[in-house]
Amino acid sequence: MSEARIVDARGSFCPGPLMELIAAMKAASVGDELEVLSTDRGSAEDIPEWIKKVGHTMVSSSEEGGVYHLRVRKAK
Amino acid sequence: MKRILIVGGGTGGTILANNLARRLRQEIDSARVSVTMLSASARHMYQPGLLYVAFGKMPASDLYADEKALLDPSIHFHVDPAESFDLDHNEVKAKSGKAYGYDYLAICTGSRPVLAAVPGLMENAHHVYTEEAATKTAEALRTFQGGRIAIVTGVPHKCPMVPLELTFMMYDYFKDRELLDKVSFTYTYPIGRIHSLENVAKWAAPEFDRMGVRYETLFNAKEVDGVKKRVHSEEGSVVEFDLLITVPPHKGMEVLEQNKLGTSGWIPTNRATLAMEGRDNVFVLGDTTNLPISKAGSTAHYEAEVLGENLARLATLGGAMRSYEGKVFCFIEAGKDRATYASFDYKNPPQPQPPSRAIHWFKLAYNRLYWNSVRGLL
Ligand SMILES: Cc1cc2nc3c(=O)[nH]c(=O)nc-3n(C[C@H](O)[C@H](O)[C@H](O)COP(=O)(O)OP(=O)(O)OC[C@H]3O[C@@H](n4cnc5c(N)ncnc54)[C@H](O)[C@@H]3O)c2cc1C
Numbered sequence: 009m010s011e012a013r014i015v016d017a018r019g020s021f022c023p024g025p026l027m028e029l030i031a032a033m034k035a036a037s038v039g040d041e042l043e044v045l046s047t048d049r050g051s052a053e054d055i056p057e058w059i060k061k062v063g064h065t066m067v068s069s070s071e072e073g074g075v076y077h078l079r080v081r082k083a084k
Numbered sequence: 085m086k087r088i089l090i091v092g093g094g095t096g097g098t099i100l101a102n103n104l105a106r107r108l109r110q111e112i113d114s115a116r117v118s119v120t121m122l123s124a125s126a127r128h129m130y131q132p133g134l135l136y137v138a139f140g141k142m143p144a145s146d147l148y149a150d151e152k153a154l155l156d157p158s159i160h161f162h163v164d165p166a167e168s169f170d171l172d173h174n175e176v177k178a179k180s181g182k183a184y185g186y187d188y189l190a191i192c193t194g195s196r197p198v199l200a201a202v203p204g205l206m207e208n209a210h211h212v213y214t215e216e217a218a219t220k221t222a223e224a225l226r227t228f229q230g231g232r233i234a235i236v237t238g239v240p241h242k243c244p245m246v247p248l249e250l251t252f253m254m255y256d257y258f259k260d261r262e263l264l265d266k267v268s269f270t271y272t273y274p275i276g277r278i279h280s281l282e283n284v285a286k287w288a289a290p291e292f293d294r295m296g297v298r299y300e301t302l303f304n305a306k307e308v309d310g311v312k313k314r315v316h317s318e319e320g321s322v323v324e325f326d327l328l329i330t331v332p333p334h335k336g337m338e339v340l341e342q343n344k345l346g347t348s349g350w351i352p353t354n355r356a357t358l359a360m361e362g363r364d365n366v367f368v369l370g371d372t373t374n375l376p377i378s379k380a381g382s383t384a385h386y387e388a389e390v391l392g393e394n395l396a397r398l399a400t401l402g403g404a405m406r407s408y409e410g411k412v413f414c415f416i417e418a419g420k421d422r423a424t425y426a427s428f429d430y431k432n433p434p435q436p437q438p439p440s441r442a443i444h445w446f447k448l449a450y451n452r453l454y455w456n457s458v459r460g461l462l
Contacts, residue, residue, distance in 0.1 A: 016355075019410055019430030020376035022244050022280040028376045030274055030304060031240040034201070034333075035348050054276045061302055061319045
């Protein structure tokens with residue numbers, strides 16, 4: 009697996025994991041993979057929702073010890 | 085002698101410098117420690133005041149104080165912006181050509197609005213993130229006779245409360261001018277609710293419903309069409325406007341990017357120690373960090389207090405003791421005469437209280453008390 013840039017949004021209530029991801033996506037290049045770390049259960053739903061709406065790719069999603077790992081790829 | 089160098093004379097840098105001067109009084113007097121600050125300006129701006137300037141409630145001249153007068157006299161202050169950082173040799177070169185050596189470095193150069201990140205935004209939108217822009221916004225609001233107002237928020241941005249505050253304050257402003265029946269508001273927000281803080285979103289949504297403010301979530305502006313007066317989002321939706329108000333996307337300072345200290349000018353920072361990743365004598369605070377917390381004056385303030393204690397120990401005894409726990413406190417103006425607040429950290433979400441006049445008056449008082457706060461008197 010290629011190296012993903014980590015977006016460590018654990019404990020982030022504001023701006024929160026999705027907003028952190030949106031910011032990181034802007035700075036990334038097409039094809040880059042990012043992995044968001046989040047302790048917010050809601051982000052396991054709202055990150056895939058946003059990724060789908062914009063047309064990026066959801067690579068994987070898992071949870072380990074209360075930390076969600078959401079891996080995405082910038083598609084455009 | 086241990087030399088502490090602070091780059092940036094805003095909220096974080098000023099509180100840190102005064103905190104160190106107080107803790108290290110004896111060491112500074114006996115020339116065992118020195119504290120030097122470099123800044124890009126001789127003036128210090130109280131940025132939250134820009135919101136009031138945009139509504140004609142504060143003269144722009146009230147935004148500023150002389151930075152030197154805010155600093156303890158023992159601090160060596162130079163208006164000499166940093167241009168290159170040689171972290172391997174503990175040296176910062178500034179615009180004057182002078183090199184400043186250090187044993188400990190704190191970087192707190194803040195953030196800047198980058199409207200150019202969204203095509204058409206600069207040409208068509210008003211905002212409140214500089215004195216010039218806030219003054220122009222005041223004029224745009226004053227001469228607006230009715231139509232569609234759209235509020236568009238970029239990511240990341242400084243001060244998470246501004247999108248809501250602008251909306252509440254514009255509503256009250258046009259209510260006072262008896263123009264509400266001629267004005268419509270569309271509030272957009274980048275994520276799936278109307279504010280990043282869930283509890284704040286829960287409180288604000290029914291307020292918006294009551295006010296008739298329409299909202300569109302998952303909206304990240306892609307481009308602004310100034311001819312058709314439309315904002316297109318990354319998500320494929322469109323919002324129309326006659327008056328476009330933006331909370332623009334931000335970046336850290338260009339000089340940090342040029343020096344390869346961090347992508348988009350945000351420096352990778354340890355969330356507990358505030359040390360720059362990979363360095364043990366370079367620290368970062370305020371807007372400039374890449375931490376997933378609000379870019380707010382209160383964040384810079386709490387970080388500066390932790391760093392002040394730790395740097396004072398490092399420069400004397402060696403070994404930092406305190407961790408930053410992600411503390412943030414934000415007032416939220418809920419109109420022209422009511423306000424609430426949100427207080428939270430890495431572990432505890434905020435529980436906003438219903439807005440009250442008392443909190444609004446406290447915020448107005450804080451607008452003045454700020455100068456005592458950065459002096460370290462609060
Ligand atoms: C409209 C508005 C409303 C706001 N409302 C609130 C609020 O209600 N509550 C709240 O907590 N926060 C609020 N904020 C945010 C708050 O003002 C900032 O988050 C805070 O000032 C950040 O502090 P800082 O020390 O990181 O940066 P700043 O205070 O921005 O200071 C940066 C300093 O670095 C200096 N500098 C820049 N480049 C260089 C260089 N190359 N070399 C040396 N020095 C340099 C600058 O001159 C400046 O002195 C608001 C901001 C705005 C714009």
